[in-house]
Amino acid sequence: MEASFGVSSAAAANAVNSPALSPPSLPFIRSEARPISWRVDKSRKAGKITTKAVAAQAENPASAASKPGHEVLLFEALREGLEEEMERDPRVCIFGEDVGHYGGSYKVSKGLADKYGDLRVLDTPIAENSFTGMAVGAAMTGLRPVVEGMNMGFLLLAFNQISDNCGMLHYTSGGQFTIPTVIRGPGGVGRQLGAEHSQRLESYFQSIPGIQMVACSTPYNAKGLMKAAIRSENPVVLFEHVLLYNLKERIPDEEYVVSLEEAEMVRPGEHVTILTYSRMRYHVMQAAKTLVNKGYDPEVIDIRSLKPFDLYTIGNSIKKTHKVLIVEECMRTGGIGASLTAAINENFNDYLDAPIVCLSSQDVPTPYAGTLEEWTVVQPGQIVTAVEQLCR
Amino acid sequence: MAKIIHNPLVLSSSRSAEKSESCCKLSGPTSFMSSKFLGNKLLSTNSATSPATRRSAAVVAVSSDVVKEKKLKSSSSLANLLITKEEGLVLYEDMILGRAFEDMCAQMYYRGKMFGFVHLYNGQEAVSTGFIKLLKQEDCVVSTYRDHVHALSKGVPARQVMSELFGKTTGCCRGQGGSMHMFSKEHNVLGGFAFIGEGIPVATGAAFTSKYKREVLKEDCDEVTLAFFGDGTCNNGQFFECLNMAALWKLPIVFVVENNLWAIGMSHLRSTSDPQIWKKGPAFGMPGVHVDGMDVLKVREVAQEAIGRARRGEGPTLVECETYRFRGHSLADPDELRDPAEKAHYATRDPITSLKKYLFENNLANEAELKAIDKKIDEIIEDSVEFADESPVPARNQLLENVFADPRGFGIGPDGKYRCEDPKFTQGTAQV
Numbered sequence: 024m025e026a027s028f029g030v031s032s033a034a035a036a037n038a039v040n041s042p043a044l045s046p047p048s049l050p051f052i053r054s055e056a057r058p059i060s061w062r063v064d065k066s067r068k069a070g071k072i073t074t075k076a077v078a079a080q081a082e083n084p085a086s087a088a089s090k091p092g093h094e095v096l097l098f099e100a101l102r103e104g105l106e107e108e109m110e111r112d113p114r115v116c117i118f119g120e121d122v123g124h125y126g127g128s129y130k131v132s133k134g135l136a137d138k139y140g141d142l143r144v145l146d147t148p149i150a151e152n153s154f155t156g157m158a159v160g161a162a163m164t165g166l167r168p169v170v171e172g173m174n175m176g177f178l179l180l181a182f183n184q185i186s187d188n189c190g191m192l193h194y195t196s197g198g199q200f201t202i203p204t205v206i207r208g209p210g211g212v213g214r215q216l217g218a219e220h221s222q223r224l225e226s227y228f229q230s231i232p233g234i235q236m237v238a239c240s241t242p243y244n245a246k247g248l249m250k251a252a253i254r255s256e257n258p259v260v261l262f263e264h265v266l267l268y269n270l271k272e273r274i275p276d277e278e279y280v281v282s283l284e285e286a287e288m289v290r291p292g293e294h295v296t297i298l299t300y301s302r303m304r305y306h307v308m309q310a311a312k313t314l315v316n317k318g319y320d321p322e323v324i325d326i327r328s329l330k331p332f333d334l335y336t337i338g339n340s341i342k343k344t345h346k347v348l349i350v351e352e353c354m355r356t357g358g359i360g361a362s363l364t365a366a367i368n369e370n371f372n373d374y375l376d377a378p379i380v381c382l383s384s385q386d387v388p389t390p391y392a393g394t395l396e397e398w399t400v401v402q403p404g405q406i407v408t409a410v411e412q413l414c415r
Numbered sequence: 416m417a418k419i420i421h422n423p424l425v426l427s428s429s430r431s432a433e434k435s436e437s438c439c440k441l442s443g444p445t446s447f448m449s450s451k452f453l454g455n456k457l458l459s460t461n462s463a464t465s466p467a468t469r470r471s472a473a474v475v476a477v478s479s480d481v482v483k484e485k486k487l488k489s490s491s492s493l494a495n496l497l498i499t500k501e502e503g504l505v506l507y508e509d510m511i512l513g514r515a516f517e518d519m520c521a522q523m524y525y526r527g528k529m530f531g532f533v534h535l536y537n538g539q540e541a542v543s544t545g546f547i548k549l550l551k552q553e554d555c556v557v558s559t560y561r562d563h564v565h566a567l568s569k570g571v572p573a574r575q576v577m578s579e580l581f582g583k584t585t586g587c588c589r590g591q592g593g594s595m596h597m598f599s600k601e602h603n604v605l606g607g608f609a610f611i612g613e614g615i616p617v618a619t620g621a622a623f624t625s626k627y628k629r630e631v632l633k634e635d636c637d638e639v640t641l642a643f644f645g646d647g648t649c650n651n652g653q654f655f656e657c658l659n660m661a662a663l664w665k666l667p668i669v670f671v672v673e674n675n676l677w678a679i680g681m682s683h684l685r686s687t688s689d690p691q692i693w694k695k696g697p698a699f700g701m702p703g704v705h706v707d708g709m710d711v712l713k714v715r716e717v718a719q720e721a722i723g724r725a726r727r728g729e730g731p732t733l734v735e736c737e738t739y740r741f742r743g744h745s746l747a748d749p750d751e752l753r754d755p756a757e758k759a760h761y762a763t764r765d766p767i768t769s770l771k772k773y774l775f776e777n778n779l780a781n782e783a784e785l786k787a788i789d790k791k792i793d794e795i796i797e798d799s800v801e802f803a804d805e806s807p808v809p810a811r812n813q814l815l816e817n818v819f820a821d822p823r824g825f826g827i828g829p830d831g832k833y834r835c836e837d838p839k840f841t842q843g844t845a846q847v
Contacts, residue, residue, distance in 0.1 A: 143631055256821045334827060
């Protein structure tokens with residue numbers, strides 16, 4: 024799969040919110056170079072980003088040695104992020120099934136139990152609701168737990184705790200208790216994993232007030248989002264994708280976090296705004312190759328922040344292209360795409376030349392058979408067709 | 416009349432495999448319900464695990480003794496007394512506070528000052544007082560929707576609780592929680608939960624933090640957590656999952672079951688295959704204890720041992736308190752289902768009356784002293800109502816404030832600014 028990344032020059036550093044520890048200033052790299060302060064001047068330029076529409080060529084060893092940074096696979100990037108945060112703050116701990124001795128079923132926490140012990144990397148019994156609730160209680164009393172759902176689908180059993188306690192307790196306690204938990208795990212449609220292991224929980228969680236949801240898609244943003252999520256005082260759900268763990272990319276050696284609330288400009292363009300996230304980003308980029316060959320100039324944005332939406336980046340794009348295509352893996356009904364469509368219609372209706380097109384997965388339980396599974400999710404061919412129709 | 420208990424909890428992980436039969440004389444559901452036939456007995460468990468893997472297998476449970484007193488010596492020597500005068504007055508005051516507060520809640524509810532679901536604790540005061548008065552401020556308490564008195568016992572001022580119930584901004588949760596969500600960071604009351612069972616994992620997590628602080632952060636920490644919940648909760652998955660984890664990791668927690676025999680209108684006996692909840696402790700490798708929850712001194716003695724165990728790092732305990740609520744499940748419950756004879760029976764075992772009697776009979780306090788406490792509490796309650804009445808309701812600007820600890824969580828608006836930077840945000844009228 025292609026790895027594309029948007030890297031900007033390090034913006035002026037500003038210490039990230041952190042209660043007890045005062046971290047050294049570190050580069051807070053955003054998708055577009057702008058100062059960290061919350062005041063954003065409206066004249067942001069898109070020009071400073073370095074993006075690639077297609078993958079970098081396979082590196083030859085000679086050139087690799089001279090390039091900055093180091094190559095990692097996505098799951099290793101997640102681990103790096105986790106490890107750095109655990110090193111930085113002794114209150115950060117991991118709860119989950121097989122996260123310790125087994126190293127995580129996708130190897131995200133490999134080696135961490137050896138380094139930090141069985142209490143910091145806690146192998147839990149199979150009791151999602153209870154260990155997620157335990158993470159809430161631990162967070163309320165000062166720890167910063169990272170909860171792993173072995174598959175995001177399993178977190179349906181933890182819905183009670185995620186909704187009522189993670190999301191709501193800060194508010195119901197009148198602001199007295201914070202719940203700085205991270206809930207993460209692989210979700211999405213894999214390769215013939217069957218319906219229950221192929222779920223997209225972002226649809227179900229998106230209404231829960233009080234949580235943030237982000238989805239990583241590259242090793243670069245995976246590490247950055249992991250670190251940002253752990254440092255955030257809010258409960259954050261970090262969606263990873265089963266099929267993206269082996270993506271390879273060169274990431275910086277120096278420490279960085281990415282913004283939880285910002286979208287990522289993947290490929291600037293003029294003709295159409297394509298909004299996507301997670302695995303569908305790669306289907307979009309594959310379609311983009313075809314589209315470019317056909318003379319189209321799509322702007323591809325990885326929304327990354329599923330809740331809340333970065334309406335600034337999205338809005339700026341729409342004001343330029345006047346056409347929107349959403350490509351997502353959620354089901355048609357009630358997915359992120361549905362919410363995004365509503366939000367765009369509400370906020371940017373005047374700028375649209377055509378109705379928003381939303382390509383989602385079929386409203387079916389993901390079948391096991393390979394052919395059927397292929398037809399449930401959006402394929403690059405459909406994306407090409409949709410853009411052609413939109414840009415007629 | 417409180418009966419002195421000998422050897423309330425004898426627990427030893429090195430005890431060899433003793434297989435003692437239960438010499439329980441229960442003859443069936445009705446007798447359990449009325450507790451008439453529960454005498455002092457040893458109830459121990461037989462662990463099926465091999466000695467090598469056994470944790471604290473041998474358990475001795477304390478039972479209640481509610482047989483009408485024979486000639487119990489009122490002139491017991493001071494050495495036999497379970498409490499000092501000071502302790503006695505503290506316990507009395509706390510129970511009176513709980514009772515008077517709840518009675519006032521009922522009044523205020525029917526006068527339209529508080530709303531929604533309000534669940535009162537009348538009759539169960541011995542459990543809250545018996546346990547919570549043994550705690551330090553740093554210890555944590557987790558409760559259910561029947562949480563007013565737990566909060567009060569833990570030290571949350573009556574004013575703050577009453578204000579919260581009135582939905583005023585001076586409430587302990589700024590009016591945002593309500594009756595079922597009492598929280599106090601200062602007094603380590605971790606809620607107040609509306610769904611039964613959902614607080615137990617939170618309590619388990621708080622206990623985990625205590626262990627983590629000690630073992631990972633190397634802090635001097637012996638904080639314990641108490642989780643209070645009812646008989647209905649004991650059939651819920653989260654209960655069992657947490658018993659397992661707490662015993663597995665020897666967490667400093669006490670699971671306190673307030674078995675008042677009724678889950679709204681569902682009798683405990685109709686919903687539970689084995690109604691003896693204390694037995695579920697040993698199944699998970701922790702002691703299970705049954706105690707007369709209408710007797711604050713018995714509860715206190717058991718609590719002392721259980722909390723002590725937790726503090727010493729010996730792990731969790733499951734304590735089943737047989738208690739009763741004098742009012743309905745909530746103020747909306749007409750309470751027509753329970754047998755009047757049952758209610759009458761437990762009314763004679765009012766924990767406050769029992770303690771009063773104990774104090775008098777052992778010359779620990781006199782009528783005047785207790786009346787003074789009654790008066791003091793009345794004044795506190797009156798004051799709390801006045802305070803709540805005069806407090807302001809939350810203003811619009813409070814609406815969006817505590818949704819996120821970091822309000823950037825509301826995201827970036829179309830103008831490029833974070834939503835929380837919008838001036839309307841602090842007014843509570845921003846689009847988010």
